[in-house]
Amino acid sequence: MKDVNRRSFLKMAGTSIGIGVLYSAFPAAAAKGEAGEMFRLMGKSSGEQVTPFTFVQLSDAHVGFNGPPDPLGTKAFERAVQMVNQLPQRPDLVLFTGDLTHDTEEKDVHAQRMKQFMEISRGMNVPLLKCVPGEHDAGLDGGALYRDFLGETHYSFDHRGVHFIALDNVSRAKPEVGPEQLAWLKKDLERFPKSAPIVVFTHRPLFDLKPEWEWFTSDGDDVMNVLAPYENVTVLYGHIHRDHEHEEQHVHHYAARSLIFAFPDPDKVPQKKPMPFDKDQPFKNLGIRLVHENFAGKAQVNSVNVEDVELTAREFSGINGIQQILRNPNL
Amino acid sequence: MNSLKNRPTLLFAALLPLLLTMLLTLGMPRRAQAEGGPRVIEITAKRFAFSPNQITIKKGETVKIRLTSDDVTHGFFMRKLKIDQEVEPGKPTEFAVTPQEAGTFTTICDHFCGVNHGNMNMTITVVE
Numbered sequence: 001m002k003d004v005n006r007r008s009f010l011k012m013a014g015t016s017i018g019i020g021v022l023y024s025a026f027p028a029a030a031a032k033g034e035a036g037e038m039f040r041l042m043g044k045s046s047g048e049q050v051t052p053f054t055f056v057q058l059s060d061a062h063v064g065f066n067g068p069p070d071p072l073g074t075k076a077f078e079r080a081v082q083m084v085n086q087l088p089q090r091p092d093l094v095l096f097t098g099d100l101t102h103d104t105e106e107k108d109v110h111a112q113r114m115k116q117f118m119e120i121s122r123g124m125n126v127p128l129l130k131c132v133p134g135e136h137d138a139g140l141d142g143g144a145l146y147r148d149f150l151g152e153t154h155y156s157f158d159h160r161g162v163h164f165i166a167l168d169n170v171s172r173a174k175p176e177v178g179p180e181q182l183a184w185l186k187k188d189l190e191r192f193p194k195s196a197p198i199v200v201f202t203h204r205p206l207f208d209l210k211p212e213w214e215w216f217t218s219d220g221d222d223v224m225n226v227l228a229p230y231e232n233v234t235v236l237y238g239h240i241h242r243d244h245e246h247e248e249q250h251v252h253h254y255a256a257r258s259l260i261f262a263f264p265d266p267d268k269v270p271q272k273k274p275m276p277f278d279k280d281q282p283f284k285n286l287g288i289r290l291v292h293e294n295f296a297g298k299a300q301v302n303s304v305n306v307e308d309v310e311l312t313a314r315e316f317s318g319i320n321g322i323q324q325i326l327r328n329p330n331l
Numbered sequence: 332m333n334s335l336k337n338r339p340t341l342l343f344a345a346l347l348p349l350l351l352t353m354l355l356t357l358g359m360p361r362r363a364q365a366e367g368g369p370r371v372i373e374i375t376a377k378r379f380a381f382s383p384n385q386i387t388i389k390k391g392e393t394v395k396i397r398l399t400s401d402d403v404t405h406g407f408f409m410r411k412l413k414i415d416q417e418v419e420p421g422k423p424t425e426f427a428v429t430p431q432e433a434g435t436f437t438t439i440c441d442h443f444c445g446v447n448h449g450n451m452n453m454t455i456t457v458v459e
Contacts, residue, residue, distance in 0.1 A: 103446055139443030173443045174406060174417075211410050212437040214449065218408075218415070272449065 053092040053160050056084055056126075057201070059238030060258030062136060063120070064113035065102035069277040070261040074120060076286050077259045081123045092159065094126050097238035097256060098134025098170065098203030105140065114149045130157070134203040134239060135170040143171035154181055156188050163192060167202040169217045175204050176218045185226050194229050201236045205255065207248060210266040215240050227251065241274075242285070257286055369393045369427060374453070376405035376418060378445050381438075381453035390457050393429040405451070406442035412455060417442055430457040 061077040070076075084094065101113040114137075121129055133146045133153050143153045153168035165188065169177050177185075192198070200206075206220035217223070227233050233251045241258035242265070261274040262285035278284050372394050375382045388394050398407055398418045407416040411432070418424045430436075440451035 105445065135443045135448070139448070140445065170443070173404070174441055208410070211408070212439060212452070214439055214441055216410075218441075 054089055055093045055095060056087075056091045057095045057097060057236050057254075057256045058084075058259065059097040059256040060099040060134065060241055060260060061096075061117060061120075062099050062102040062258070062260040063117045064104065064109070065260055067277065069274045070282075071277065072282055074116070076283050077120055078123075079283065080259055081120060085123070085125045091126055093128035093130060094121075094124060095164075095199075095201045095236060096121070096129065096131040097201050097236055098132050099136045099238065099258075100131060100134070101137050103136040103140055107141075107145070110145055111148075114145060118149060128159075130164065130166060130201075132166045132168060132201060132203055133170055135173075135175075138168070138171040139173050142173070143168070146171075154184065162197045162199055165198065165200045167200055167206075167223065169202055169204045169206070169220075174218065175214060175216060177223055178219070182219065182222055182226060185223065189226065189230065192230070195231050197232045198227070198230055199234050199236065200227065203237060204239045205237050205244075205246070205253060206235055207246060207253065209240065209244065209246070213240075213263075213266055213272045215266070224248070224251065259286060262286060369395045371395045371397055373397045373399070374407075375399045375401055376407070376440065376451075377401040378403065378405075379440075379447035379451040381407075381440075381451070384453040385456065386453075387456045387458060388428065388430055390430055390433045390459055393427055395425055395427050397423055397425045399423040403444050404442050405440045405444055407438060408441040409436050409438040409455065412436055412438070412457075414438065415441075428455075430455075433457045433459050 058077075058080055061074065061080075063074055063077065066073045084091065100117045101110065104110050104113070131150050133143055133150075137143075138146045138153060146153060153171050154166050156163060156165045158164070165185070167177060167185070168181065169175060172178050189198075200223075202217075204217045204220075205215055206217050206223050208220070209215040228249065231250060235251060235253040236256070237253065238256050238258065240255050241261065241263040242255065243257060244253075244255040246253040261277070263272065264275050266272070275285055370392070372386055372388075374386070374396060376398065377400070396407075396414075398416060400418045400420045400422075402420060404417060404419045407414060407418065411434075412428055412430055414426070414428060416424055416426055434457055436455045436457065437452050438455050440448060444451065
């Protein structure tokens with residue numbers, strides 16, 4: 001197993017894509033050769049045969065937020081729903097990595113925003129929607145409102161041989177998971193062999209991406225230490241409103257863009273300020289990442305080409321409908 | 332006569348350290364000097380800002396920060412300076428800091444405190 005490129009566990013494919021990131025676990029081509037052997041071993045050890053499927057990650061809709069900089073409210077989120085529904089291959093599930101709503105101290109208003117999030121989400125033609133809260137959902141009330149609508153803030157489930165873990169690093173008000181959840185995580189993983197394919201989804205990055213911008217989880221190292229023995233772990237998160245890929249030891253971390261406004265590259269600007277709204281390109285830097293899988297039939301040469309896609313809307317660009325524009329991966 | 336002429340110069344020389352100390356602390360935020368102890372810097376947290384929003388500490392100097400909240404629970408976090416504190420309203424917290432490197436350190440509230448929480452920060456400048 002150790003000779004197999006661990007990226008081959010979770011491939012990202014983008015023959016077509018909506019807002020967000022479309023992931024493809026175990027593309028059919030990977031069932032050949034060495035990769036196929038790996039999947040058979042995984043299936044044997046986890047008790048469930050791993051079968052190909054796709055899923056989408058969406059993040060940071062901030063329902064209730066209405067600028068500045070972005071005065072479009074839920075428009076990008078609604079576009080995302082449309083695009084998910086237009087995918088030629090229906091995804092098995094959608095993971096939403098936090099900040100479903102924008103916070104307010106008026107509880108009734110926040111509840112209304114959560115209700116609106118649920119209504120828009122229900123428009124997606126997918127069998128399963130799984131969420132974690134962001135600090136704007138759960139930071140003020142410890143997750144009480146979130147639980148009323150969506151249940152527990154951390155949990156796990158299995159899907160087609162992949163173990164999904166939802167981690168909550170916002171409800172304690174601090175950017176942390178906390179000792180109770182860490183203990184739960186250890187117990188949750190006990191039944192799995194070290195080769196089990198695992199997807200962790202959470203809101204904040206589990207590593208120190210930019211602590212000065214609160215882009216970190218204070219006990220993220222503890223989480224990663226619990227996950228360290230497992231050979232096939234992918235972490236998906238949101239919060240930073242921009243693309244980011246990070247590899248540490250054998251774990252890959254991927255951030256999704258937001259559905260409301262974008263943050264700039266923290267290495268290039270001194271202040272954390274949203275990127276300005278461009279009425280001619282209202283969805284610029286939002287949501288989209290198109291990922292082409294370049295699988296050559298050999299497990300060892302898996303490479304992933306990432307291209308960003310921008311959406312423009314008719315009412316602002318004059319283009320009829322939404323148009324995908326390939327652009328440089330750099331924001 | 333010479334001694335009388337030199338008197339202002341001698342006086343200035345005697346007062347020079349005091350003047351330098353005053354100059355060094357001029358413009359710095361409200362603070363107190365505990366007798367025989369480290370310099371005390373008072374910082375107040377109130378949604379969504381710290382006051383003052385900039386303090387200066389010398390590298391290697393130990394200062395005591397007295398943190399107060401005027402409204403809700405706030406955090407005070409700067410990993411490189413080993414600062415990770417919380418303060419509740421009505422319960423000031425005190426802690427010592429001894430910076431080991433010079434630089435500008437953005438220190439954030441890391442306890443979610445409301446809609447503009449993400450922009451609540453201040454700067455700690457550490458000078459050689």
